[in-house]
Amino acid sequence: MSFNRYKDIIEEGDTVILYINPQAMYAIQVQSIIENRKGEKVENVMQTKYGALKISSLFGKQFGSKVNLSHGWAYVLYPTPELWTQTLPHRTQIIYTPDISLIMFMLELKPGSIVVESGTGSGSLTHSMAFRVQPTGHIYTYDFHEQRADQAQKEFKSHGLSDIVTSQCRDVCQNGFCDKVSGKADAVFLDLPHPHLVIPFAIKALKPSGGGRICTFSPCIEQVIRTCQALQDHGFVHLKTVECLEKEYQVLNRTVTTFASASRPPPVATGPQNAIEPEREDKKFVACVPSTSPRGHTGYLTTATYPVENQPPQMVKIEIKCE
Amino acid sequence: MTATNLKNIITQGNYLIINKNETYLIHQVSNKATLKLGRDVIDLKASIGQPYSSTFKLEPIPEKKRHYTLVICNDNQARNQWATNGCGTDNKLITDDSSSQLLSTDEIIALKESGETGQNIVERLLENSKTFQLKTEYAQEKYLKKKARKYCDFLTIFKPTIRLVTDVLYKQQTIPKTIPIRFDTLAQILCRVNLDPGGKYLLYENGSQGLLQASLLNQLHDDGCLIHIFSSTAEQNALRAVKAMNFSESKMKQMLTVSLYEILNKRNELDIKEEKDEDDVPICSEDKKRKSDEAYIQVKKKHRSITSMDGLNFLKSNKFDGLIVVCREEPTEIVKTFLPYLSLSRPFVVYSAYREILVSLYAEFKTRRDVVFLRLTDSFMRYHQVLPSRTHPDVTMDNGGGYLFSGLFVEGTK
Numbered sequence: 212m213s214f215n216r217y218k219d220i221i222e223e224g225d226t227v228i229l230y231i232n233p234q235a236m237y238a239i240q241v242q243s244i245i246e247n248r249k250g251e252k253v254e255n256v257m258q259t260k261y262g263a264l265k266i267s268s269l270f271g272k273q274f275g276s277k278v279n280l281s282h283g284w285a286y287v288l289y290p291t292p293e294l295w296t297q298t299l300p301h302r303t304q305i306i307y308t309p310d311i312s313l314i315m316f317m318l319e320l321k322p323g324s325i326v327v328e329s330g331t332g333s334g335s336l337t338h339s340m341a342f343r344v345q346p347t348g349h350i351y352t353y354d355f356h357e358q359r360a361d362q363a364q365k366e367f368k369s370h371g372l373s374d375i376v377t378s379q380c381r382d383v384c385q386n387g388f389c390d391k392v393s394g395k396a397d398a399v400f401l402d403l404p405h406p407h408l409v410i411p412f413a414i415k416a417l418k419p420s421g422g423g424r425i426c427t428f429s430p431c432i433e434q435v436i437r438t439c440q441a442l443q444d445h446g447f448v449h450l451k452t453v454e455c456l457e458k459e460y461q462v463l464n465r466t467v468t469t470f471a472s473a474s475r476p477p478p479v480a481t482g483p484q485n486a487i488e489p490e491r492e493d494k495k496f497v498a499c500v501p502s503t504s505p506r507g508h509t510g511y512l513t514t515a516t517y518p519v520e521n522q523p524p525q526m527v528k529i530e531i532k533c534e
Numbered sequence: 535m536t537a538t539n540l541k542n543i544i545t546q547g548n549y550l551i552i553n554k555n556e557t558y559l560i561h562q563v564s565n566k567a568t569l570k571l572g573r574d575v576i577d578l579k580a581s582i583g584q585p586y587s588s589t590f591k592l593e594p595i596p597e598k599k600r601h602y603t604l605v606i607c608n609d610n611q612a613r614n615q616w617a618t619n620g621c622g623t624d625n626k627l628i629t630d631d632s633s634s635q636l637l638s639t640d641e642i643i644a645l646k647e648s649g650e651t652g653q654n655i656v657e658r659l660l661e662n663s664k665t666f667q668l669k670t671e672y673a674q675e676k677y678l679k680k681k682a683r684k685y686c687d688f689l690t691i692f693k694p695t696i697r698l699v700t701d702v703l704y705k706q707q708t709i710p711k712t713i714p715i716r717f718d719t720l721a722q723i724l725c726r727v728n729l730d731p732g733g734k735y736l737l738y739e740n741g742s743q744g745l746l747q748a749s750l751l752n753q754l755h756d757d758g759c760l761i762h763i764f765s766s767t768a769e770q771n772a773l774r775a776v777k778a779m780n781f782s783e784s785k786m787k788q789m790l791t792v793s794l795y796e797i798l799n800k801r802n803e804l805d806i807k808e809e810k811d812e813d814d815v816p817i818c819s820e821d822k823k824r825k826s827d828e829a830y831i832q833v834k835k836k837h838r839s840i841t842s843m844d845g846l847n848f849l850k851s852n853k854f855d856g857l858i859v860v861c862r863e864e865p866t867e868i869v870k871t872f873l874p875y876l877s878l879s880r881p882f883v884v885y886s887a888y889r890e891i892l893v894s895l896y897a898e899f900k901t902r903r904d905v906v907f908l909r910l911t912d913s914f915m916r917y918h919q920v921l922p923s924r925t926h927p928d929v930t931m932d933n934g935g936g937y938l939f940s941g942l943f944v945e946g947t948k
């Protein structure tokens with residue numbers, strides 16, 4: 212199926228997100244028949260907390276429909292990059308949506324942008340970027356881990372992203388990016404342990420006309436310090452390092468005992484069993500409660516711009532006259 | 535020279551982002567091409583025809599107090615740099631009295647008005663400082679940074695991008711008159727609504743100076759479409775951000791504008807009309823055409839939105855891929871009105887500067903059967919100073935990111 216265009220009706224081979232609640236979401240491949248451990252072809256039935264779901268029952272349903280489980284219900288949702296990030300199979304640490312949104316914003320991605328990324332990891336960020344730059348843009352993504360690069364490549368293909376994403380196995384710290392991207396990129400993104408070693412290669416990849424953007428994601432401040440030093444040494448400007456954590460709130464109906472109830476005389480312990488308890492006056496209210504253990508750190512995002520290269524000022528003017 | 539190259543050239547009539555040290559501003563190059571910056575008057579003519587992201591040196595015009603022309607200077611090495619001559623190891627010898635600078639304020643102003651470059655003025659300030667040599671290396675760096683802010687001889691001209699426009703506007707907006715949208719909040723909105731470049735989006739915006747329209751348009755490919763629903767209480771300068779982006783005419787036509795009033799009042803009228811007699815349509819189609827062109831012209835000339843009939847019809851006959859509500863008014867009814875215009879499994883996102891507003895919206899939506907994945911969030915965002923041996927979070931934070939409420943529209947229970 213195609214991850215890059217909304218579709219309405221679920222068909223064999225699609226990926227759907229089974230939504231039970233925000234803590235229970237699963238990406239499922241819509242395949243009516245699968246092989247069991249013994250290699251026999253059997254009907255595909257998924258087990259959930261609320262009972263079984265026969266996958267073939269999803270055919271022809273609209274994305275966004277409610278489906279019945281044997282002991283409850285769920286919704287089948289279209290796999291947006293955000294939902295994919297929440298449900299994808301982890302092969303590495305991944306970048307989550309709050310950071311992804313900032314990365315794409317600070318790299319100024321839009322349809323047509325050419326992006327160079329390393330490492331690919333689990334492809335969480337790659338999926339989001341591909342969605343954002345389509346249909347005319349392209350993501351070139353590199354990972355030095357052969358199996359991971361391979362798996363990612365297969366995933367992009369099965370998600371219909373082959374026209375937008377090129378994935379390759381390559382050690383970018385040693386060998387830089389492919390020659391075919393030289394001078395083509397609008398943006399470079401790095402999420403690997405030694406981003407500072409890749410800065411010179413990033414310059415080669417960025418468009419020579421200047422104004423190209425770079426962003427690095429590093430969990431540790433030591434990496435950030437080395438990266439900033441390297442960026443400065445190589446002439447990048449407008450360095451910014453930022454961290455951003457999303458805080459989520461629950462909205463709940465709650466009640467509290469009032470002052471009046473609390474200040475009543477205590478009930479007499481020796482009284483008759485069926486003495487009528489004075490009615491309690493509780494106050495009902497809507498509470499806004501922050502999550503109890505939110506993520507306290509993900510990574511620092513460092514961004515910078517590659518300035519326009521030195522060029523004799525007249526050159527450009529003459530060219531305009533030729534127009 | 536190709537068209538794409540031309541797009542990267544500073545052109546008369548275009549909006550630019552002008553950056554001088556730490557100030558950024560949006561500026562349209564007029565015929566006269568002058569820019570007032572504080573008490574300085576800068577002639578921008580020399581920048582026209584140069585590529586964006588170029589840096590220029592300010593050359594004082596002799597005989598004209600505080601007037602400058604630009605000379606292109608993309609050589610990074612030529613930027614303001616001041617030689618220091620040794621430094622102290624700590625600040626124990628430095629006593630804080632106002633006599634450390636030997637030049638008087640009047641003398642400094644006179645220097646500036648005589649057409650002296652910032653480079654030379656700071657050099658004179660350093661020569662005449664009793665304490666500069668005693669300061670530690672770090673303190674000297676800080677001092678020079680402060681002086682550079684005031685006496686910088688260079689400015690850079692950028693092509694407006696959503697990132698730059700967002701930052702400029704954010705600093706200028708104040709609640710409750712207008713709404714300052716911080717860059718990370720805008721970034722989240724674009725992700726929450728799962729922006730598909732070829733999608734159809736419904737936006738209710740009032741108070742962001744057009745930042746939402748501009749960023750959605752910027753993210754749309756040629757086949758994408760945006761309906762902007764506007765309120766009758768729209769602000770002054772409601773399309774500032776849209777204008778700042780120098781969008782092409784065809785890009786602007788991807789946005790149709792419709793007033794909330796007309797949707798609510800004409801919706802029924804149109805339905806009835808269509809049912810009663812179809813002949814009515816051809817008569818007003820000429821009118822429709824005129825009106826939709828008018829909408830575009832209005833945006834360009836009057837900077838004010840008017841309802842286009844195309845927009846109204848489009849709204850009536852389409853299902854949308856996302857709903858965004860960013861406004862000063864109470865959003866509950868707005869969200870409830872437009873939610874049914876979404877296709878299933880599509881997101882909506884609502885911004886408010888006030889958490890209370892979204893809490894009550896959330897409480898109400900929890901009882902609905904046709905929305906899932908409800909989330910109320912804000913963000914903790916801070917910058918870090920990264921310098922050798924002096925890396926730490928910035929000492930002040932910005933708490934103005936506001937709140938977002940979002941969810942997905944799904945099949946309601948029958």
Ligand SMILES: C[S@@+](CC[C@H](N)C(=O)[O-])C[C@H]1O[C@@H](n2cnc3c(N)ncnc32)[C@H](O)[C@@H]1O
Pocket residue numbers: 303304305306329330331332333334335336337353354355356359381382383384385402403404405
């Ligand atoms: C944390 S993961 C990236 C996760 C990814 N951003 C995502 O959102 O799914 C880091 C990846 O960088 C790869 N990597 C590390 N060093 C590399 C190098 N020198 N060249 C290419 N890839 C490298 C690792 O194999 C790993 O898969």
